[in-house]
Amino acid sequence: MEKEKWLFEIKPKNKLFDLNLKEVWQYRDLLMLFVKRDVVTLYKQTVLGPLWYLIQPLFTSVIFTLVFNNIAGISTGSIPPFLFNLAGVTVWNYFKECLTATSDTFKKNEAIFGKVYFPRVIIPMSIVVSNLLKFGIQIFIFICFYLYYYLIGYEITPNKYIYFFPLLIIAMGMIGLGLGMIISSMVTKYRDLTFLVSFGVQLLMYLSAVMYPLDLMREKLINIEAGTDYSWIVDINPIAHLVEFSRFILLNDGNYSTFGIIYTSIFTIIVFFLGLLIFNKTEKTFIDTI
DSSP states (O other): OOOOOOSOOOOOOSOSSOOOHHHHHHTHHHHHHHHHHHHHHHTTTOSSGGGHHHHHHHHHHHHHIIIIIIISOOOOTTSOHHHHHHHHHHHHHHHHHHHHHHTTHHHHTHHHHTTOOSOTTHHHHHHHHHHHHHHHHHHHHHHHHHHHHHHTTOOOOOOTTGGGHHHHHHHHHHHHHHHHHHHHHHHTTOTTHHHHHHHHHHHHHHHTTSSSOHHHHHHHTEETTTTEEOTHHHHTOHHHHHHHHHHHHHHSOSOOOHHHHHHHHHHHHHHHHHHHHHHHHHHTTHHHHO
8 A cells, every 4th residue: 555645744853953944944934923922921911011121221230229229339430320320130030031922832832732733943933023012111211211211421331342241141032942841841750940040130130240249249259268169150140141241231330350251251151052952952852742
């Protein structure tokens, strides 16, 4: 009996590592639909709607200013504390949203994945793109406050390296996407990782110098009398380098290290491709374990 021939056959990819950008481009309309879904439905049937994009970073910056600058007395130099915190919070939020939203990709979309075929990587990609739109709104608010402080007499100017800022945001998105794909692949077998992510992100924020200068954090982690030095915790955290460098670019305050930039660049590339590798491997069998 002659084997029946099919025009199209849907089966798992043989290659573990395959960007498959051509197929993703063919499904670009679907990508934009998912982006629209992420943006529109998130605050659907809420009172304030998209205003939550603005309220969250503003309230967070106000709390940080009151607690860390006014009560704890952490100095931000010539930079207004609120603007200092808003810069860190705005950049951090983009990474946090990309990580937390992509880390549950398989579980949240199991119904769709089990019924229709499309490149699975489109889902986490759409999350990164939709969060980029939210980031654009929040950076606009930052610019408004930036101009306000400048007009009332504060000497603040962007750094000459301002053209590197888009690359920092891309790096933030790639790290969030890479880590998110790794965690999402693990969540298919270990459901409790979802709770660990929420807890871990909160801890990571304090280790990423979002609300205080990076040099101050290094100083506090060194105890000469006790002979202990935990400043390496800062140096191995790529997010801390990205947050500090972004403030250096936007506010022309603080400093950066060449090692930090090189290390963060290498880390970003490795995490992104490792996440894609694991994601593609899990895509083949996740429906049996989800």
